[in-house]
Amino acid sequence: MIEPIDPAHLPAPSPAYAHGALVENARRTLFVSGQPPWTTDGDTPAGFDAQCRLAWANVVSVLAGAGMTVRNLAKVTIYLSDRRYRDANAAIRHEVLGDHRPAVTVIITGIYDESWLLEIEAVAIG
Template sequence: MTIERLDPAALPAASGNYTHGTLITGARRTVYVSGQVPWADADGRVPPEFEEQCRLTWRHVLTVLAEAGMGAEHLAKVTTYLSDRRYREANSRIRQEVLGDHRPALTIIITDIYSEDWLLEIDAVAVG
């Protein structure tokens, strides 16, 4: 399987650790990761700070991928929902920590989130 970044010269350069598009060839499996939220345990406790919530939510995404024998390098598309614009920089920094040099297609949406305690939600598509 190969994941090819699609960054057409006719478009402004993608900034912030993403690519304009992703072409996958030779994939055998696809995993659709449902929206993951920052629940810390079965009791639904949620860390109070954004950075803790973001790292925890990424751990949940990676746990789903691991169940399928995949990792962050298999991500083709990630959508992040933020409850407030003020979390953009921290979100970007933590995503870069998690993904390293891997740059999937990416969408970030500023919106209300299902629970007022959640400051973000992440869903994803991975291929392997």
């Protein structure tokens, strides 16, 4: 359903993303709002790894609410508060996505809440 597109004339992407994600004959599209690293009580854990795993868990919860999984992700945008989190972000993203390779963009920027070290938004196709 979602085919990774990696043209030969571009540098090879890491195993955790594709240059493009081709979607044909999709029946449903889910736009996942930016998911911050907060619990149902509004608490934010300390440390990047815990925040990253929680933000991904929140994305997975939204996907599940629509009857989807990470295999339905076509596009993911991750906003990091600091570039020093690049490697941990990539490792945890790969841990969550496994061999699924959606299109991914990582942006270093200010985040809405200063206690959040990242936020993740996505588009899923069903």
